[in-house]
Amino acid sequence: MTQAPSQSHLSRPLPRRGLERLDLLLLALEALDLNGGEAMVWMCQQLGFADLFPNRVELWKRRCHNPLRRACRRGPISVSETDALIRILCQMADRLYPMLRTLLSNSEAPELLAQRWQLFQDRLAELIRERMNPRRSGVQQLLDPELGAVERRHMVRSLSLAAGEGGFERLRASLLDAAA
Amino acid sequence: MLQSALMKQTLRHDQLSCRLQVDGFPDVSAGQAPGTVGIITGWRLEWMGRPELEGEREHLLALMEVVLPYARHLISGVGRRFGSEDQPVQIEPDSAGGHRLELRSRQAGNPSLVVELDDAELADLVRVLDSLRLDPRLQLQLTVPQPVPLRQRELAERLPLQRRLAAPVAGLAALAAAAAVALIVPPPPPAPAPTAPAAAAAGKP
Numbered sequence: 001m002t003q004a005p006s007q008s009h010l011s012r013p014l015p016r017r018g019l020e021r022l023d024l025l026l027l028a029l030e031a032l033d034l035n036g037g038e039a040m041v042w043m044c045q046q047l048g049f050a051d052l053f054p055n056r057v058e059l060w061k062r063r064c065h066n067p068l069r070r071a072c073r074r075g076p077i078s079v080s081e082t083d084a085l086i087r088i089l090c091q092m093a094d095r096l097y098p099m100l101r102t103l104l105s106n107s108e109a110p111e112l113l114a115q116r117w118q119l120f121q122d123r124l125a126e127l128i129r130e131r132m133n134p135r136r137s138g139v140q141q142l143l144d145p146e147l148g149a150v151e152r153r154h155m156v157r158s159l160s161l162a163a164g165e166g167g168f169e170r171l172r173a174s175l176l177d178a179a180a
Numbered sequence: 181m182l183q184s185a186l187m188k189q190t191l192r193h194d195q196l197s198c199r200l201q202v203d204g205f206p207d208v209s210a211g212q213a214p215g216t217v218g219i220i221t222g223w224r225l226e227w228m229g230r231p232e233l234e235g236e237r238e239h240l241l242a243l244m245e246v247v248l249p250y251a252r253h254l255i256s257g258v259g260r261r262f263g264s265e266d267q268p269v270q271i272e273p274d275s276a277g278g279h280r281l282e283l284r285s286r287q288a289g290n291p292s293l294v295v296e297l298d299d300a301e302l303a304d305l306v307r308v309l310d311s312l313r314l315d316p317r318l319q320l321q322l323t324v325p326q327p328v329p330l331r332q333r334e335l336a337e338r339l340p341l342q343r344r345l346a347a348p349v350a351g352l353a354a355l356a357a358a359a360a361v362a363l364i365v366p367p368p369p370p371a372p373a374p375t376a377p378a379a380a381a382a383g384k385p
Contacts, residue, residue, distance in 0.1 A: 010331050097307075101196065105300035106278070158255045160303035166310025170248075173327035174255040177335060 009176050014082045015097060016067050018137070018175035022085055023066035027131070027160075028155045029092045032099050033125040037094070043091050049084040067137055068132045086172050093163035100160040121145065191318060193285045193311040202240070203333055207276035207319065218319040225308075230295060233269075233283060242269040244309050244324050247281075251306045253329045258334060281305075342366045 014022065030036030041056050053113055055060040062081050093100065102108060124170040125143055132139045142148045162171035191202040200223065207218030220237040227233075239354045246262040250271045265285075274280040277286030284292040297305065313322060336344060351363060 044199045044203060065224060097303075098196075104298065104303065106298040107300075135286045154257055157299050159305075160299065161255050161306055163303075164310060166307070168250045168313055168328045170255055171250060173329050176329035177256050178330065178332040 007169050010175065011079060013027070013076065013079055014175050015179065017179055018177070019065045019077065019082070020068055022082065022089065022175055024142075025155060025159060026085070026089055026092075027062060027127050028120075028124060029089065029096060030157060031120055031127055032069075033092075034123075039092060040088060040170070041093070043088050043095075043125075044084075046125045047087055047091060047164055049088070051082050054082055068136050070131060070133050072133070082175075083172065087168060090111050090160075090162055090164060090171060093159040093167065094165075096164070097160065098155045100156055100163065103156050105159055119154075121148075124152065185203040187214060188221075189215065189317070190313055192311065193315070195307050197301050198225075198308055199229045200308040201226070202312060202318070210319075210320050216317050216319045220320065227301075229296070231293065233293070233295075239268055239283075242267060243270075243283075244313065244322060245304060246271050247302075247309060248313075248324055249327075250279075251302070252300075253330070253334075253373060256330050256335065258330065278302075290367045320342055 026040070030040075033039055037056070041059065044050065044053050053062065061073060061083060062077060063069075064071055065075075065077045066072065077123065102119065103113070105113075108116075119147060128139060128142055132142075134143075142151055158171070158174070161167060162174075186204050187208075189204055189206070191204075193200045202217065203221055204217035204220040204222075206212035206214055206216045208315065210218060210316065212218045223235060223240045225233040225243075242263070246267070246269050250262045253262075259273035261272035263282075268286065269284075270282045272280050274296065278299070279297040281295040281296070281297055283293050288299045290296075312318060313324060
């Protein structure tokens, strides 16, 4: 049981920046898990979101509201749909938590850790090149080996702190942040 | 005595680097069922390779009140201190990229305990606290603040002061330079007034 929440933000749709971050975090999970796309569809069924996303195409269409996508979709996306995507992300992050933890731990051997980060960076870059608009500065920054390193670490740390049931509210509140 | 020993419950939540164990009893006066915990008598947080932390209910609540909002802010990329000098728990980012958790004892003479955590250990701590918070056996009103979206001013904190000041300072410098140039460069002389014949010629059709 926790303190009674202020409910005002719960019915607000995600802003552009929030949709962008949500899709990028899902993309990071796909980079961590080679079978991430399939796992996302399976998780969607397991969590009872089959009516919202009856198939992978519908799931993909909601993710395409990310303004950084090559084929970006315009128009509104409902709160129930974004909440479902956030829940899928939190559950997938929970499932991949051991991998996230390994990337973040200082007790790992530095050479091994560097190899793991390199592997993650390569897979993420491949997915970004495939799906995102390379003319956007945000995409270029993510693809940059040095400039993107801070952003990639932030993504992995965010996933580790958002993993599981308890992470849902934290991540949703973060995705609803005001534009900086 | 025997009855209370039988009713004693222990809630245990494990992660790779830490284990949180909470001892207590159901609050029978509030009609809580056996197997639940409504009254916390003590808790222990065991860290791998670190001193064990233990305390009372207030310390556990204080730990949750600072660590969970700290994690929420980190997701937004804002690393700032939570907890003050007069609170039993304080957490802040350290210069090496980790997290500095400080626990203060209320007993005079006891030095405060500082635990340096890396990102993985912080995530483990957040997970055990979440796991306890969401445990249906814990029948206790927790005063953990609900995560809310950050305002623009709070998000600005994630940028270093130099970067935040760069744009206004550059603007002021440009304005000062333009004003200096305007003062140094002499104004152009006034244009000569047109002569009378020329004006008359100009007036002819």
